[in-house]
Amino acid sequence: MTGQTPLVEVSNLRVRFHTPTRIVEAVRGLSFTLGREKLAIVGESGSGKSMTGRALLDLVPWPGEVLADAMRFKGQDLLGMSGEARRRLRGRHISMVMQDPKFSLNPVMTVGRQIAEAYQLHRKAGKSEARDRALAMLEDVLIREPARVFDLYPHEVSGGMGQRVMIAMMLIGEPDVLIADEPTSALDVTVQAQILDILEKLVTDRGMGLIFISHDLPLVSAFCDRVIVMYGGRVMESLPARELSKGQHAYTRGLLGCLPDLDRPVRRLATLQRDDSWLQGG
Amino acid sequence: MGPGSIIVRNLNVRFGEAHVLKDVSFMVGSGESFGLVGESGSGKSTVLRVLSGLNRNWEGVVEVDGMPLPQRPEKAFFRSVQMVFQDPFASLHPRMTIDAILAEPLAIHGLDQPDRRIERALAEVGLDGGFRFRFPHQLSGGQRQRVAIARALILEPRILLLDEPTSALDVSIQAEVLNLLQDLKLRLGLTMLLVSHNLAVVGHMCSRVAVMKLGRVVEEADIDSLRKQGGQDAYTQELIAASRRVALASA
Numbered sequence: 458m459t460g461q462t463p464l465v466e467v468s469n470l471r472v473r474f475h476t477p478t479r480i481v482e483a484v485r486g487l488s489f490t491l492g493r494e495k496l497a498i499v500g501e502s503g504s505g506k507s508m509t510g511r512a513l514l515d516l517v518p519w520p521g522e523v524l525a526d527a528m529r530f531k532g533q534d535l536l537g538m539s540g541e542a543r544r545r546l547r548g549r550h551i552s553m554v555m556q557d558p559k560f561s562l563n564p565v566m567t568v569g570r571q572i573a574e575a576y577q578l579h580r581k582a583g584k585s586e587a588r589d590r591a592l593a594m595l596e597d598v599l600i601r602e603p604a605r606v607f608d609l610y611p612h613e614v615s616g617g618m619g620q621r622v623m624i625a626m627m628l629i630g631e632p633d634v635l636i637a638d639e640p641t642s643a644l645d646v647t648v649q650a651q652i653l654d655i656l657e658k659l660v661t662d663r664g665m666g667l668i669f670i671s672h673d674l675p676l677v678s679a680f681c682d683r684v685i686v687m688y689g690g691r692v693m694e695s696l697p698a699r700e701l702s703k704g705q706h707a708y709t710r711g712l713l714g715c716l717p718d719l720d721r722p723v724r725r726l727a728t729l730q731r732d733d734s735w736l737q738g739g
Numbered sequence: 740m741g742p743g744s745i746i747v748r749n750l751n752v753r754f755g756e757a758h759v760l761k762d763v764s765f766m767v768g769s770g771e772s773f774g775l776v777g778e779s780g781s782g783k784s785t786v787l788r789v790l791s792g793l794n795r796n797w798e799g800v801v802e803v804d805g806m807p808l809p810q811r812p813e814k815a816f817f818r819s820v821q822m823v824f825q826d827p828f829a830s831l832h833p834r835m836t837i838d839a840i841l842a843e844p845l846a847i848h849g850l851d852q853p854d855r856r857i858e859r860a861l862a863e864v865g866l867d868g869g870f871r872f873r874f875p876h877q878l879s880g881g882q883r884q885r886v887a888i889a890r891a892l893i894l895e896p897r898i899l900l901l902d903e904p905t906s907a908l909d910v911s912i913q914a915e916v917l918n919l920l921q922d923l924k925l926r927l928g929l930t931m932l933l934v935s936h937n938l939a940v941v942g943h944m945c946s947r948v949a950v951m952k953l954g955r956v957v958e959e960a961d962i963d964s965l966r967k968q969g970g971q972d973a974y975t976q977e978l979i980a981a982s983r984r985v986a987l988a989s990a
Contacts, residue, residue, distance in 0.1 A: 615780065616779065645778035646978065674910070715910055715914035717942065718939055719965075722966075725918055728918065
């Protein structure tokens, strides 16, 4: 990777929400670079991991404010870019798979048309070409009868299928960077493994960069290359994924300790003791 | 079998054309924790819905709390069997205070001293009285799930049905809720039927487990023997392998 411009560079990212009573800091000083690799951001709800993904896409909702020393995509400065230019990047170059298919798909449009629409928009393609590509994409995400599923509405598909539909929609534009926000937490273990295989293939074959947002530490450790552990909007620890189980920070150890394990039965699960000093300094 | 037990023999459920439960049989002893695992669509939740009287369209023999389950159970039945649902964001009424949520089952069943009962139920799940007059949106996910458990316990049931009670929660909160359920089970002598797709969670909570696939129970086993010998059925082995694959190697 040496000598190449990283896909994404972020330095000292802060996301703040101005509320009438106080300023809520969702992300406090996050820095990372992403190459053609699988980078995981882990943490509990409220740790700021989803906001990090949204900040990259310029999707932080009002009244949120995004500040950073630098935020670049393939060397292009994202901070100085117009909203219109950011919008053109979105979907075509950087896309994001949202957590919940129930809220992220258009309920009054068939899933196939939604996928085809994404392709038409990003690739300036005709209707029938988009339809063919959408059907192929549904097959790629292991949907058994793509032609039937194409004409279903979001409420007619299961959670796992909805998740795969969203992944298909995000991948059809062939982005350089995919931000996946808990893409597999609604899926069964067997389907989960298949979806991870698809993502893995895209990273190795197409050189895509993947930011994998999750609270599932074991999964991340097995699947990703590097891990950033976040708590309260701050980075607690950053380490190679394979060494996650050897994480040193008390928070990482605490998260690992409260997981039940089939092969190591315990009478009582350890619970996480939070420490306010984790949010100090830096 | 006595109070608190569950017997299911050749349970069949059809929704129109779809045959979703096919000859499901299992038994849960009084005070036992029993797990149901399987992928989504395998019928786990449907079993719970039948046992809780929410699904009235079934065939077979079902005994709950030592008595045959009628197709249309009477009100008293619902006191003995209570359910906790997966998503604490969906299962609590957003316009009702915690107090009103907990008072409703008491009013329905005509129980006395609602004040005292509500206070005790909240204390049992580790929430102080300050939560009583808040709304669900003012609570975190873990606190809401505690309220949902309090709502189930306030009727003093003998059987608690848990439908993926922690899959919507962070792992640290999951540990707290699972510990709470263990404590309650020991203290109150509850029978628990836990549905989950997470074999590690079931392994932690239960002594026996039934593995479901496509509406059938493909295997019923002791957790200990699953741990040591693996499963008999290919699908059980797949589940165990998947659970081990994601377990951290050297935690």
